[in-house]
Amino acid sequence: MKIYKFSIAIAMLCAPIIAQASTYPNKQVNIVVPFTPGGVTDAMTRGLADKLQEKLGEPVLVVNKPGAGTVIATNYVARSKPDGYTLLMAASALSIAPHLYKSTVTYNPEKDFSPITLVAAVPHLLVIDSRISAKTVSEFITYLEKNPNQATYASSGNGTSNHLEGELFASLSDIEMTHVPYKGSVPGLTSLASGDVSMMFVDVAAAKPFLDSGKVRALAVTTAKRSKQMPALPTVSESGLPKFDAMPWLGIVAAAGTPKEVVEKLTEALKEISVDPAITAQFSSMGLDPVFNSPEEFSTFIRDENNKWAGVINKANIVVE
Template sequence: MFRSSLPSRRRALAVAALASITGLQAFAPAFAQDAYPSRPITVIVPFPAGGTTDIVARLAGQALSQELGQPVVIDNRPGAGGNIGSQMVARAPADGYTLVMGTVGTHAINPALYKKMPYDHLKDFAPISRVANVPNLLVANPSQPYKTVKELIAYGKANPDTISFASSGNGTSIHLAGELFKTLTGVKMQHVPYKGSAPALADLMAGQTNIMFDNLPSSISFVRSGKLRPIAVTTLKRSPELPDVPTIAESGVPGFDASSWFGLLAPAATPPAVIKRIDDALIKVLANPELRKKIIEQGGEPVGEKPEQFAAFIRTETTKWAKVVKESGASVD
């Protein structure tokens, strides 16, 4: 009887083993998802350290590191209006360990501004979430004779091509805000591009240039210290951090509206489960009062959204800024 039951017992054991293996395979995706991240994550900032993109990336990166349990390393790779660093991420392994802090420049303006792009901003990336919206601030070297938008316009028309406006690079929102100002006011100004806000601000404060439409977070400390003179905010609403500074629109240029945004993106083929893991963590940390306070104190507005919402927003912004670029006549070879 023992011998006759042996084949049956073997078959039973084989069936049990097969069921066990099948079960493990079914749970494998969950195990893989739970394993992410298992090593440090790199966030490429396509602009120099010290600028708004860098500030936002470091604030978000520090919070994400605590939430994900792995270091988030900020790697500044400036150049070509953010195109160099963004291209690096477009070509990086799609495993969730190399991300980019994209901007309105790299993922909305540049495609219309540059005659040849090293990446497709819609096809080569998987949007994760916007991190923050940021108004731009029109600031001037305190030695300049104008203190208001009307005085700036009057001076510019009386002295064409004598006002130089600095920017963090060709194609950035800072550059396009200046071009939009020229178009709407008829003031002729000279554009002086830099590789990031930090060097542009340094030369502005040194008197090498006259004005700048800078991202508020990177210039607000200099405004508070008196090293820069605030003239106006570029958004339709005033900034809560500088409530006494008027908007350009209310200062005699109706309809003027130019702002910046910053968001995380991954290479296009990154697994949806990994994208969701990062997005869930990002939305959670952006809801934290401590991080929100830090971003607001820098002049920004915390966001946090789903990947599909960010993707739709990028498409809308692409259409908006393509029109501005065309109307301004701005272009970069």
């Protein structure tokens, strides 16, 4: 009898969740962006929100919660009600921040979220000072081996994705390199163009003016596959470092425990949006590659990213507090 009563109690508790899932959405959906308004992620999310609103039939608004290297927004969504009405436009930092900001991160990237789908890849380029004669990654590694004083790379700050990409490059090429952090990509690129450093990993949009000027040269893209933005450019992995794979990304997650029916509805809507010509054109203009995968694939991807960057950060002993 006690077991029977307990089962009824559980059923009564679950009933509202099941009912809400079956009618989802019936009110406003918020997508939390961990960056300030006006940036690429914010603009991309607003375009996506407009399309998602058309699919869901309810308002979809963007809420900006910047700060602490995306930690404020990510902690917020991890603690939100798991009903699909509070989503996070997660960035690569989801799997990086826990290993950098250990005193402020309260979420576990693998346990505290229900992955929906990847949304965009943010291809980074390996760019070098154009006065260096190397035309390929292999030639550049040989150059650094012969000129160890030139083994320097710029980043847009400690703990950023291009900092970690530099550490991954140094580890895989077995070259001791000096990291020179700047306050943003443009100052780093300016320093590279002036010959103060030898290389930098940076997004296509930021690099383009410097590439057009001829002051820096792109050798490869960081992603496992060639980028739609620069399809003629080889990947780092096919150009001398076969284990190199670094894809800055953006994707949508909800709080862990979000009903399966809600996750499926969001996934299906975003799958259709990912091939919408207006969205693909917008992404291309921002230097982004549209990406779509299933919640299961995204979950595996987050786990792999977590393990990879934990290894890089721990090996390089990088701490940002």
